[in-house]
Amino acid sequence: xxxxxxxxxxxxxxxxxxxxxxxxxxxxxxxxxxxxxxxxxxxxxxxxxxxxxxxxxxxxxxxxxxxxxxxxxxxxxxxxxxxxxxxxxxxxxxxxxxxxxxxxxxxxxxxxxxxxxxxxxxxxxxxxxxxxxxxxxxxxxxxxxxxxxxxxxxxxxxxxxxxxxxxxxxxxxxxxxxxxxxxxxxxxxxxxxxxxxxxxxxxxxxxxxxxxxxxxxxxxxxxxxxxxxxxxxxxxxxxxxxxxxxxxxxxxxxxxxxxxxxxxxxxxxxxxxxxxxxxxxxxxxxxxxxxxxxxxxxxxxxxxxxxxxxxxxxxxxxxxxxxxxxxxxxxxxxxxxxxxxxxxxxxxxxxxxxxxxxxxxxxxxxxxxxxxxxxxxxxxxxxxxxxxxxxxxxxxxxxxxxxxxxxxxxxxxxxxxxxxxxxxxxxxxxxxxxxxxxxxxxxxxxxxxxxxxxxxxxxxxxxxxxxxxxxxxxxxxxxxxxxxxxxxxxxxxxxxxxxxxxxxxxxxxxxxxxxxxxxxxxxxxxxxxxxxxxxxxxxxxxxxxxxxxxxxxxxxxxxxxxxxxxxxxxxxxxxxxxxxxxxxxxxxxxxxxxxx
Amino acid sequence: xxxxxxxxxxxxxxxxxxxxxxxxxxxxxxxxxxxxxxxxxxxxxxxxxxxxxxxxxxxxxxxxxxxxxxxxxxxxxxxxxxxxxxxxxxxxxxxxxxxxxxxxxxxxxxxxxxxxxxxxxxxxxxxxxxxxxxxxxxxxxxxxxxxxxxxxxxxxxxxxxxxxxxxxxxxxxxxxxxxxxxxxxxxxxxxx
Numbered sequence: 001x002x003x004x005x006x007x008x009x010x011x012x013x014x015x016x017x018x019x020x021x022x023x024x025x026x027x028x029x030x031x032x033x034x035x036x037x038x039x040x041x042x043x044x045x046x047x048x049x050x051x052x053x054x055x056x057x058x059x060x061x062x063x064x065x066x067x068x069x070x071x072x073x074x075x076x077x078x079x080x081x082x083x084x085x086x087x088x089x090x091x092x093x094x095x096x097x098x099x100x101x102x103x104x105x106x107x108x109x110x111x112x113x114x115x116x117x118x119x120x121x122x123x124x125x126x127x128x129x130x131x132x133x134x135x136x137x138x139x140x141x142x143x144x145x146x147x148x149x150x151x152x153x154x155x156x157x158x159x160x161x162x163x164x165x166x167x168x169x170x171x172x173x174x175x176x177x178x179x180x181x182x183x184x185x186x187x188x189x190x191x192x193x194x195x196x197x198x199x200x201x202x203x204x205x206x207x208x209x210x211x212x213x214x215x216x217x218x219x220x221x222x223x224x225x226x227x228x229x230x231x232x233x234x235x236x237x238x239x240x241x242x243x244x245x246x247x248x249x250x251x252x253x254x255x256x257x258x259x260x261x262x263x264x265x266x267x268x269x270x271x272x273x274x275x276x277x278x279x280x281x282x283x284x285x286x287x288x289x290x291x292x293x294x295x296x297x298x299x300x301x302x303x304x305x306x307x308x309x310x311x312x313x314x315x316x317x318x319x320x321x322x323x324x325x326x327x328x329x330x331x332x333x334x335x336x337x338x339x340x341x342x343x344x345x346x347x348x349x350x351x352x353x354x355x356x357x358x359x360x361x362x363x364x365x366x367x368x369x370x371x372x373x374x375x376x377x378x379x380x381x382x383x384x385x386x387x388x389x390x391x392x393x394x395x396x397x398x399x400x401x402x403x404x405x406x407x408x409x410x411x412x413x414x415x416x417x418x419x420x421x422x423x424x425x426x427x428x429x430x431x432x433x434x435x436x437x438x439x440x441x442x443x444x445x446x447x448x449x450x451x452x453x454x455x456x457x458x459x460x461x462x463x464x465x466x467x468x469x470x471x472x473x474x475x476x477x478x479x480x481x482x483x484x485x486x487x488x489x490x491x492x493x494x495x496x497x498x499x500x501x502x503x504x505x506x507x508x509x510x511x512x513x514x515x516x517x518x519x520x521x522x523x524x525x526x527x528x529x530x531x532x533x534x535x536x537x538x539x540x541x542x543x544x545x546x547x548x549x550x551x552x553x554x555x556x557x558x559x560x561x562x563x564x565x566x567x568x569x570x571x572x573x574x575x576x577x578x579x580x581x582x583x584x585x586x587x588x589x590x591x592x593x594x595x596x
Numbered sequence: 597x598x599x600x601x602x603x604x605x606x607x608x609x610x611x612x613x614x615x616x617x618x619x620x621x622x623x624x625x626x627x628x629x630x631x632x633x634x635x636x637x638x639x640x641x642x643x644x645x646x647x648x649x650x651x652x653x654x655x656x657x658x659x660x661x662x663x664x665x666x667x668x669x670x671x672x673x674x675x676x677x678x679x680x681x682x683x684x685x686x687x688x689x690x691x692x693x694x695x696x697x698x699x700x701x702x703x704x705x706x707x708x709x710x711x712x713x714x715x716x717x718x719x720x721x722x723x724x725x726x727x728x729x730x731x732x733x734x735x736x737x738x739x740x741x742x743x744x745x746x747x748x749x750x751x752x753x754x755x756x757x758x759x760x761x762x763x764x765x766x767x768x769x770x771x772x773x774x775x776x777x778x779x780x781x782x783x784x785x786x787x788x
Contacts, residue, residue, distance in 0.1 A: 286680070331630070331682075335628065335630075335682055336682035337681075337682060337683060337684040338682065338684070339682075371628055371629075371630045372628075396631075397630065397631035397635065398630035398631055398632050398635075398682070400631070400632050400635035400636055400680070401635065401636070418635050419631060419635045420631030420632075420634040420635040420640075420646060420648060421631075422629055422630070422631040422634075422648060425634075425645075425646065425649060427634060427635055427640055427641065427646070
């Protein structure tokens with residue numbers, strides 16, 4: 001500990017700290033423009049100047065470059081310091097008379113106008129000459145921290161400025177935006193460094209409707225609740241530099257050297273709950289998804305009306321307008337031979353929820369285009385009735401097309417949904433501001449691999465097959481493997497929660513017993529006869545047979561064997577037989593049956 | 597004279613059997629009445645009944661209302677209903693089948709100009725092996741609306757001037773071969 005005094009206050013500073021850091025920690029405000037945690041102190045703006053008294057003498061020093069020393073006496077608000085700051089402010093004001101940041105700062109120290117002349121006009125380069133105070137933070141962060149080095153200083157004295165080499169558009173610049181993020185006067189003009197806009201990284205959880213940083217929280221309820229780093233966009237993984245997040249993390253929890261690890265965990269039972277994927281709206285081009293910005297998938301709309309979503313729950317068009325009419329198209333992708341043959345079950349109810357939210361939040365007219373409203377479930381039909389009362393329009397007919405080609409004045413500038421009103425037998429064109437496609441649910445892309453991994457079957461459309469639809473709804477043909485949720489079939493949240501609990505209970509009851517009851521009939525391999533062809537290993541549908549490399553024979557795991565007999569039927573050397581179901585026994589039975 | 601309910605029912609049944617005979621024609625039973633066909637149909641505005649209602653009438657055994665309508669004759673064979681149908685019903689083919697059966701049984705709205713047009717066209721092909729525009733126009737307007745035909749004369753003159761219309765018609769080469777082919781088709785049709 002180093003004992004110093006700032007403005008008469010006794011402070012314990014740490015060895016190696018600068019006076020500025022010590023003051024900041026003690027809550028003493030020293031104004032500065034060019035200080036940044038990730039950059040070494042440089043003393044460029046000189047605004048943090050303080051008066052230091054040592055050995056009876058006083059002198060003016062920039063606090064950002066001054067290391068703390070025992071017995072230092074520092075004054076941050078002495079007349080001398082104030083005067084210096086005023087002169088600095090006047091000088092900066094002379095250079096940047098139009099910068100709001102500088103003007104505000106000058107006003108704070110009591111300066112409204114500058115006595116100094118403005119330096120001669122010069123060609124503006126990458127910075128807006130009105131605002132640049134030549135602190136060099138942009139140059140240093142680009143070179144020292146990002147390790148890109150796309151910009152630098154040019155000239156001397158009043159002609160000094162920040163620029164690209166040879167004033168040509170840079171091709172080394174990675175458009176990371178670090179320079180403009182550190183610039184204290186917000187003077188950087190990106191397009192002058194490289195004529196390319198900084199790319200927004202689409203935030204996956206928000207369905208790309210808002211941006212995220214390379215280090216981010218996947219979503220608010222993420223488990224474990226820790227941020228992740230996206231290696232593809234993180235500057236550290238692109239240039240080897242940056243690590244600004246490490247400098248900022250006071251818990252020192254960020255480790256860029258961390259690598260992906262695959263951990264093997266031994267478990268007794270497994271519950272497969274891999275969920276679903278939304279059907280691709282792009283496959284149904286007639287609804288104009290992506291072609292018209294105001295055609296949304298149901299998941300996009302879910303985020304749009306969510307309080308923590310990209311618009312904080314405000315329902316608005318991409319242009320930021322409050323919609324006057326919204327169409328919800330049911331059964332998109334579902335109940336269709338060309339896409340998903342089955343009813344996705346949840347779309348009706350979530351569509352009704354959307355209709356209610358739109359009505360409540362915007363008062364817009366809502367048109368539901370439906371084939372059948374499927375609202376079985378506790379309170380569901382009541383909710384449908386409530387929407388009818390709220391004045392939501394229901395048009396019985398599948399929304400067939402979305403177009404922006406208008407036929408009447410009313411349709412101008414709107415999206416027009418074309419459908420047959422089958423109850424009236426007429427074709428309708430409904431002009432709206434937003435279209436929501438209630439897309440169906442489909443299995444995950446890797447459902448097939450997962451089903452092979454666990455030896456569980458796939459049913460209708462690729463959803464995992466339960467052992468028995470009524471008597472064993474969460475079991476699978478593989479003992480100890482259970483399924484829950486939408487990976488088994490489209491289902492809503494209450495059903496998913498119930499099924500999850502059932503799967504957990506089933507898993508517990510199996511493990512709690514502490515033992516497994518074996519099938520009476522199961523495979524047996526005679527080691528003497530086995531020729532080690534491994535045919536049975538490949539044939540076994542329950543992965544109950546392994547090849548023993550030491551003995552060069554196949555061996556049965558009796559706890560996994562279901563006694564199906566596939567191995568016995570396929571064994572070329574007759575080594576695999578079924579215990580308690582051997583040929584001798586069967587022949588004896590036949591003989592017994594045929595005897596008088 | 598209007599048909600009795602039983603007659604209509606039996607006829608609908610017979611028609612339905614013919615529709616079932618079309619490849620995938622039995623899918624007509626899987627129609628969920630979603631209205632995609634009627635909303636997609638470019639001619640639906642002019643039709644008295646949309647495609648969806650035809651299916652409903654077929655299944656309900658109430659085909660009589662369809663005979664009186666112009667629907668099947670307005671089908672432009674664009675196949676959009678077939679492409680989009682979520683139940684996979686080949687509806688354009690169903691339209692053709694209904695046209696054929698209607699003509700065969702003389703069951704179509706007698707004033708339906710499209711049916712008249714189709715007959716004259718087929719007659720032309722059988723006679724000359726090709727379409728004869730002038731003859732087609734002349735006979736069509738004579739049989740449907742001669743007054744309207746008079747109104748079309750100025751357009752006809754314009755077309756003549758630009759050589760888009762010709763008097764007289766030449767038989768194609770090898771018309772015998774075409775007639776044999778047509779006869780074979782007719783025979784097969786008769787056997788069905």
